[in-house]
Amino acid sequence: MNSRVLVIFVDALGPCQLEAAGGFGGLPYRGQLRGFLGYSCGALPTLLTGAPPARHGRMCLFAQAPEGTGVLAPLSWLGLLPRVLHERSRLRRLAAWMLARQARLTGYVELYRVPPEAFRWLELPEREDLFAAERIGGCETFLSVARRAGLRVFAAPWQLPEEQRWAHTEAVLREQRPELAFAYATELDGALHRAGNDSAEARLAMRRISTRIARAAEAMRAGGGEVRTIVVGDHGMADIDxxxxxxxxxxxxxxxxxxxxxxxxxxxxxxxxxxxxxxxxxxxxxxxxxxxxxxxxxxxxxxxxxxxxxxxxxxxxxxxxxxxxxxxxVRGMHGYDVGSSSALAAIASDTPIPESCHSLTDVAPWVRSLLGVSA
Structure with a gap:
């Protein structure tokens, strides 16, 4: 009999962060995963597809495009404004929202501090919601594989604020009884960027996440059957010196x-x-x-x-x-070379982790095997 599976993705959960969190109670099996060069926008597609960035094509939030052809090219008009205006975060959030609506983008859109003249030659590789997409760069996600197999699948809406997203997730797990659920925790990444590893803010974030993981697992088990819980990160975090x-x-x-x-x-x-x-x-x-x-x-x-x-x-x-x-x-950052400690991701589970699971690419095959579906 195949298991129901709860996968909880915790942004910036590396081995050091997992140890600081006490391993999250109830998940006795722990390990570390080799990461890849780049940022979360490359690591998350690797987790979902089991393919390395060389195959799915994601690594950084912004990529090069032929001059004037990228989805960001229209935003070069921001350069007509004084710098004191076009660098304001409120204006940039509004411009990003307008762009996403006009271009029908469902993925993560953020303009940060990119100089307006650079928008003429930049592209956003992530144009659609990763958790709803059938494929990422031609590579099928384990969520899509499960949907195609006819399983009930729930993926937490990343667009919701953290507390609201977790409340929604817990309610869905109890009411809809999915066979595969994917929960999404983002607040640890933000806390570590702002305050660093040895900070009260990071410790509070990890305690909240630990509580939410326990509540989500309990809600998933309420649906009956054997439930396997996997908590996994995409990278760790290094303190800036x-x-x-x-x-x-x-x-x-x-x-x-x-x-x-x-x-x-x-x-x-x-x-x-x-x-x-x-x-x-x-x-x-x-x-x-x-x-x-x-x-x-x-x-x-x-x-x-x-x-x-x-x-x-x-x-x-x-x-x-x-x-x-x-x-x-900022106080903390990731995105260093593959041999650095912050490039490692943590994994924890209530079931033994396969010996073959030692890289971000190995999570998707394990999830598929627990569900009894194949790519």
Missing amino acids: RVVDPRGLLRRLHGVRAFVDSTMLRLWGDDRTLARARDVVEGEGLSGQWLDTGALEARQAPTHGDPYGRALFLLEQGSLFAPSFVGGA
């Missing part, structure tokens, strides 16, 4: 297209241009490493068409670009 202002460096990068993420400087250009850019970047004496196409391929990053850069400079764990195109200085 060095902030790097990239503005002077950007002024010295002539003739190269650049995007500054929190932990990486992504670059596009021909071989000669990138060679000059590498000399400039490495001349800064920053703690980090230059990753060319070969290094990106070795990390299973998407490289076909250079969507996220032909090369990038990746900061050492604990360092942060600020101000970047996606934010300012």
Whole structure:
């Protein structure tokens, strides 16, 4: 007899965070998963599909598009406004909402601090709701596989505020008795970014999440049958001890297209241009490493068409670009190299974790096997 399965995704739950949370009561089996280069917008599709970023094509929130063709291109009009206006978060949220409505985007849309002129050559890879999508970059999710098999599936609406989302999730688990449920916890990530690992805010967030996990599992079991609970993260979090202002460096990068993420400087250009850019970047004496196409391929990053850069400079764990195109200085960050501790994700369960489950790519096959469905 196949099990009913409750999967709870906790953004920024790494092994260190799981240990600090006490492992979440009632889940005695714990482990760690190898992560991939990039951010949550790449890791979450990997969890859902079981495919690495090189296959599903996701890594960062923003990707390159041919000039003027991307969904973000119309927003270059923001550059007509004074900087003091177009950088206001309220205006940017309104512009993002209008864009999503006009372009019928159901995925996560946020403009952060991207310079308006960059919108002409940027694209949003995530255009649709990951939890409702049949496929991500051609790769089927375990949610879609279960739906296709005729199972009752519930995925928590990520658009709802945290407390409201969990209340809705618990009610649905009791009333609809799904055979596969996917719950979504985001507040730990925000707390760790704002306050760091050893903070009262992070500890309170983990206690709330632990309580919500227990309540969701109890609600799921109320539907009867054998229920397996899996709690999994997408990455951990590192405390910041060095902030790097990239503005002077950007002024010295002539003739190269650049995007500054929190932990990486992504670059596009021909071989000669990138060679000059590498000399400039490495001349800064920053703690980090230059990753060319070969290094990106070795990390299973998407490289076909250079969507996220032909090369990038990746900061050492604990360092942060600020101000970047996606934010300012914070206390915690992730998005470092695959060998760093913050690139590891945690996993916990009330059932033994298979020995083969050692990477983000291994979660989806395990969920499918528990449900008795195949991709």
